[in-house]
Amino acid sequence: MKKRAPEKPARRGTYRHGDLRRALLEAGVALAREGGPEAIVLREATRRAGVVPNAAYRHFASRDDLLQAVRSAALAELARAIEAELAKTRRAKTLEEDARGALRAVGRAYLRFALGESGLFRTAFATPEDLGLGPNPARSGQSGLNPFELLGSALDKFVSAGLLPPERRPGAEFLAWSAVHGFAMLILDGPLRPVPRAQLDAIGERVIAMVEKGL
């Protein structure tokens, strides 16, 4: 027994965790879901993973690094929610109907996610500390699997249906995205808070309609 280290610390089974990185990431996502970006605190994540605080630094360079990983996961979940909504609205007779249906589906899913998973949503758009470093998680990712591109293909249908002049297509994502995103943010950040939920949904529909008409 060369062990001079007193094993008084309750050894929690396996020294090696197996996949600590994933465990920390999942803990971070759970925290974000419950309380937004500021709720994701490194020590709590390690606590939930049953590991000592510093162990996190073997997998993430800093708290902000973990934050960014959670951010990407949150964006992916948003994209999945949008895709699911799109999948439910496939049948359409005319090109125009198809295009309008797709855009409205994206908008509705976006707003529903923002309100229903506000913690994750706010995390997905948390201001990063390291500005402009690495690929932008909101716009990268495999094709069709991020909110930006999903919105883009809906707008492509608008062009195909003759509802949007091709010369106005570039940058159109930003217009549509701005309107819906801003609406969500105004709700979450307070300015629209005293407005009751039912009325909120109605205004949301009008926001989407504004986009359709004003693009």
Added chain:
Amino acid sequence: MKKRAPEKPARRGTYRHGDLRRALLEAGVALAREGGPEAIVLREATRRAGVVPNAAYRHFASRDDLLQAVRSAALAELARAIEAELAKTRRAKTLEEDARGALRAVGRAYLRFALGESGLFRTAFATPEDLGLGPNPARSGQSGLNPFELLGSALDKFVSAGLLPPERRPGAEFLAWSAVHGFAMLILDGPLRPVPRAQLDAIGERVIAMVEKGL
């Protein structure tokens, strides 16, 4: 009741500060201007005011309380920026010209403030801890001195000019506000970051145009 003469600021012997609340508030605003809401740390504010950390608790119930005060100040500054821009665009021949000019002035001032004073802007819309408590700083304030009402009066002109059906006037602030606010947020939070500034301005104009057309 003798007014304290502020001839010697930060003098060691001056036990009474004079107007510590204002000093803390100003320090908080300065911090927010430099680094956004998360940069406003209570201890640093007291340090700048030349006072011990706990002194802040005689004037603010918590860090979040100070945060909310700074938030109100930031919103007031935004309102002032909008008013200044409006004052520069008073001459218009037709009602329509006047209405469009006002709306565009509000939008432009809003976006310029968001980009130029990003720290204050982000602070103005920081998610509050205490949800739905007290009057909403973004919508209260003396008449005409908050962004919400300034935008509202611009929209009233739209109705007067016959550009917006009266039945669609209620809630129209939310549509316009959402679009411009969302655009600002997408820039500040990263998703639009790789886009160069000049192109950003162009898209901003298109966002405002979308609002005009789609309301």
Added chain:
DNA sequence: GCGTCTTGTGGACAGTGTATACATATTCGC
């Protein structure tokens, strides 16, 4: 088998928000 690399541990430090107890300047009741 052994040496090396990876991953988790233990302990420490500075910095934060905040509570409690204390001290002093200002104000107020008489």
Added chain:
DNA sequence: GCGAATATGTATACACTGTCCACAAGACGC
């Protein structure tokens, strides 16, 4: 006027955070 009450700032302390460093325990290549 003057003493007490109150308002305001100080001193000390605590729990909590992110992060650094040295070290140990398992895994792995040879």
